[in-house]
Amino acid sequence: MELNLKKFNKQQLEEYYGFLDLIIERFGLQEGDKRLVFNVNDKNQIVFTIGQRYVWITGANEEDFKFEVISEKPISNKYSDFDGKPTAFWNGFSNISEVLKHQQTIFSAIEKELNRTQISGFLKYNKEELEKMAFDADFRKEALDQLKTITITDEPMKNADKTPVIPLNQILFGAPGTGKTYHTKKMAVEIINGKKAKTREEINKEYEELIKAGQIVFTTFHQSLSYEDFIEGIKPETIDGNVTYEVKEGIFKSICKNAFSKEITSDNFEVVYQKLLDEIDNSVDNKLVLETLVHAKEFTIYKNSKNNIRFHSNTEKAYEAVIKKEVLEHYLKTGEALDWAPYTKSVANYIIEKYNYIQNEAIEPKKHVLIIDEINRGNVSAIFGELITLLEEDKRKGNPEHTEVKLPYSGDNFSVPNNVYIIGTMNTADRSVEALDTALRRRFSFVEMQPDPKILSDEKYKKVDLSKLLETINQRIEMLIDKDHQIGHSYFIGIQNIDDLKRTFKDKIIPLLEEYFYGDFGKIGLVLGGEFIKLAENQVAFPKNFEYEKNFLEDKKIYHITSSESWEEETFKSIYGEVGNAK
Incomplete structure (x- = not known):
């Protein structure tokens, strides 16, 4: 069957081949590889196949998904599983941004297909023109330049994604009293919970709930706010009368870290924790000896009267302490050790390996919103530092041009996830938009709030x-x-x-x-x-x-x-x- 490229949206094809470029670059694929097949099916879809399985598809038919992709686990509301081993799933998407969020599981599935394939059974159906478009950028550009980008009209379209595009970074600006603060609340709630008709009271109630859940964080910029407050810095802390200095996360790093973690919809913690307590009860002297993960130092754990874990280090100056059940559960779900970190991590690792602790994660990570009131009152260049570049949409984690930086205090590699939205406000009576830092203006969309x-x-x-x-x-x-x-x-x-x-x-x-x-x-x-x-x-x-x-x-x-x-x-x-x- 011949492929009519004129039936396709040019932007859709550019997005399809853009992700295909990521696959080719990630696995070092080359033209002429007998594991790969590029073809068109009877639905007028461009199909990239590895071995016997479809891997990456785009179609011009409005009744179908724009993009379909293989993955190691379900990543879309519309998915089905492949027959046979290894286990893999087929997922349909309406836009490329959703595909880009799941590169890890997609690439894992692709890697398995490449490793188990020597030659594809569909090789005789390979179309040289499509293969050349995949590997020859100049040939591809020449082909795509003959197409016209379809302009979306106001007329309804079947299966169209009617969700408005919400900028990841935006600033509401206007004179005092134009409702900027309230609108940030409303926008933050709608970004996370969806756009529905709500009263002011309902919006405020949902806003407070999302604040408590950590999905919305509110802060105000001022002249004293620094990089150390916003990203990370060394802060003094007094413990038992001794002053120590530790690297502490700032507002922005903290919300990004939370946004990366997926919601745990269910796990078997109660079962495995009870197994640990039972093992302690059935052991000699009702105790177990474990080792810390980093330094391999022995310590002994017991069960106390409240069914928490009591432990002491096996040294001459042994001290006793308690790891509460909820602290252990929190670490297993979030990776954050709230207390006695070396021992908490060791006990958690023991549970994972011995009792097969498992989690079921939500398919999509939760959206998070950072509201920055009076953003123009702070020194934006100093507060964001080198991270100002990471705010750009294509530099976000999961996108083709995603960028990481090494933070100066902790040495951590840091990037900004796609599910963090930033909404700023500024009073134009204090400072005009034109006077803002140029780097900030380039990376934010501006929405004017006028008196009504x-x-x-x-x-x-x-x-x-x-x-x-x-x-x-x-x-x-x-x-x-x-x-x-x-x-x-x-x-x-x-x-x-x-x-x-x-x-x-x-x-x-x-x-x-x-x-x-x-x-x-x-x-x-x-x-x-x-x-x-x-x-x-x-x-x-x-x-x-x-x-x-x-x-x-x-x-x-x-x-x-x-x-x-x-x-x-x-x-x-x-x-x-x-x-x-x-x-």
């Missing part, structure tokens, strides 16, 4: 048109300064009566305007009008025996804010009522 006066039309308080009030104030601010210094709608949400409105103006709006205009009450008067700002009479007496600039006193004008006690509903209406050109 229309939201205020739903407020219960109707005696003053809050929507028109905010719109008028912002038009004047934009004329006098710029749009980055407008006032957000959040300041007016929840106002129920005139006292609430007076309090909002007195405690929030006017102090904000004073900051914007550096105390120039004349310009504040241009924004709010004469009912709020009054020209004061000059009653100051200066000495007559000293002369200064003659026009000074004539030009100098002093303005005062009127008392909030005198403000009435008509006072606020005057802001958007009689409007004329400034003179």
Whole structure:
């Protein structure tokens, strides 16, 4: 059967051959290898076969998956198992990013097929043109350049992936009070739990639950925050009166480490732990002698009255301690030793080898979101350090160009996983987007949050048109300064009566305007009008025996804010009522 490449999306073919390049490079495959077959089937799918098993497929039929791939264990919601040995599974995916997340299990299955195959039984079906496209980059480019990339329209498509593409790194920017903080909560919840219609209360509840689960981490950048706080650093710790210095994980390294670990859906810990206790009970003197993994030092374990593990080192200065059951279980599930690390690891290793401790992992690792409030207030270059490069999507772990760095304090190899999302916020009144670090701007998507006066039309308080009030104030601010210094709608949400409105103006709006205009009450008067700002009479007496600039006193004008006690509903209406050109 002849293959019509024009039926394919060019981007889809580029993604297919991009992953095929990874396979070829990973195993050093060469053109003419009799284990490999490149063909097209009757469904108009491009099929890469090793031995007797399909390995990597892409198709142009909208009814099929875009990509199908072999793996050592199930990695997709749509999978089936191959007949015979070795055990392998067939998985369908709608986008390449999901395939890239599972390279390890895919490559393990491919390696087994290569090791057990000398020549493929399908070799006579090999198509030289497709093989050449796999190994000859210039020939491939020439073929793909003849295709056109399909533009997605608004018309519904069968089996289309309707999930919007969510940037891994994004910053919400806008004037104060535009709802940036709340929107970060909403976006974080939707990234992890999916986009559904939820009330504000439901979003806040889910947000708190995800905070407790460690899937959402909130932090605020400030001038004192450093690389050592965010990534890792040496921190002092006092133990029994002695000061020690250890490398401690920072906020970002910690969330990345958690994101790499997969959820344990089930295990046989209770069974194997009971077997360990039974073995201790049935042993001579009710004890077992084990060795630490690194230094092979003997220590003895017992069972205490609470069914925890009591132990002591077999030395002259033997000391006793306890490994709690939950500490041992935590280490087996996460690899993190919370207490007595050398002994905890040794007991865990004994359980794994002797009693066959096993875990069932979730197919997909959980998504994690790091929210960085006021990201522009920190020194981003110093805080992220060399890791700023790793934030790029193609540099993330599991992607074709993934990159690792060696951390300076621990010496650990570090990379950023694909399931960590970063959402930052910044007030444009503090600093404009253009003034941000260039390296940060290149690696983040920016979403502008503008004041939305229309939201205020739903407020219960109707005696003053809050929507028109905010719109008028912002038009004047934009004329006098710029749009980055407008006032957000959040300041007016929840106002129920005139006292609430007076309090909002007195405690929030006017102090904000004073900051914007550096105390120039004349310009504040241009924004709010004469009912709020009054020209004061000059009653100051200066000495007559000293002369200064003659026009000074004539030009100098002093303005005062009127008392909030005198403000009435008509006072606020005057802001958007009689409007004329400034003179």
